[in-house]
Amino acid sequence: MAGKVELRRAALRDTLIEHAERRITSDGLKNLRARDLAKDAGCALGAIYNVFGDLNDLVLAVNARTFKRLGAAVAESLADAPQDATQQLIVMSHAYHHFASQNFNAWRALFDIERPAGEAAPDWYLQEMGQLFAYIDAPLSVIFPDHSAENRALLTKALFSSVHGIVLLGLDEASAGVPAAQLDEMISLILNHLASSPQIS
């Protein structure tokens, strides 16, 4: 049975995640400060480090939530998608774009989090990523039935990265002159080209 201390600790954990999520959403990851969170949560600065090893661990917990929401948004888009596999890829990619656009700071935090060199991402992260990849793999296996699983896995990651790159540079309009208004069109263009290519193994 969990003791009082454990319960209080778990409650503080949730409170801190909620406040961190709010701060990241409004001010962006790079403006997240432990002392602000301590103030938000009404706890001592040191209490944060009793619950999370460091601020990065707290951000990871926020990112886990963001990933869940992202996965749900993509799954939801699939529910209404046409049967055509290429259209499914396009619909999911547009959903990715819209999620990123509507949750810009939280979405950026997924990728901007500091990671010590050589350290692998945590298991839950890889699982969430794997779920996203599974959504992409399904229509790809319809479009390219003769691709080996290994080749399709590579194509899945390349595709995800491509759409991510288009969304990333597109949402930072000043960055690469990618017109944000044409973002969805660019995604469709790339995916239509890809899907209409003959089998390449």
Place this chain on the structure above:
Amino acid sequence: MAGKVELRRAALRDTLIEHAERRITSDGLKNLRARDLAKDAGCALGAIYNVFGDLNDLVLAVNARTFKRLGAAVAESLADAPQDATQQLIVMSHAYHHFASQNFNAWRALFDIERPAGEAAPDWYLQEMGQLFAYIDAPLSVIFPDHSAENRALLTKALFSSVHGIVLLGLDEASAGVPAAQLDEMISLILNHLASSPQIS
């Protein structure tokens, strides 16, 4: 004729750019501090702001150099590239990957620089970007001769963004499970698929 003050100012400008470039290269943009630069250059902290409006302007000057080097690396790769247009796209993209990999911090600074919302990129930035896009546009116009210029421009930006996304997530191995060792393979896969697709307008 430039007076002594102007000459000294120009010399300090160059010195500051060199030191900033060195610091960005070794420690990354986010660790760049004005007080370190003042120490490096042997000048007062305030002197930096006599030459550059703010630290961002100094980073932009470093980025201008990085862009020049990036453009040169891509142009150099083209010099030895085969005549085949698809191969040219692949060779350039691999050159982009290798430049990013070998100049990781300087390359990241190109995209991680803070930009006030709604502010356009400076002219030289758009020119350098335009040069990169011109390199991509040439083989694309061979592969898709029936594309309108407008459509090709969109495809050029989408392609650049796609390769950028693959390189970005690939070099951050923990991020999306993209295996860095297979980066070039992924780029080739995407580009071969794209280039072998029929005309889509």
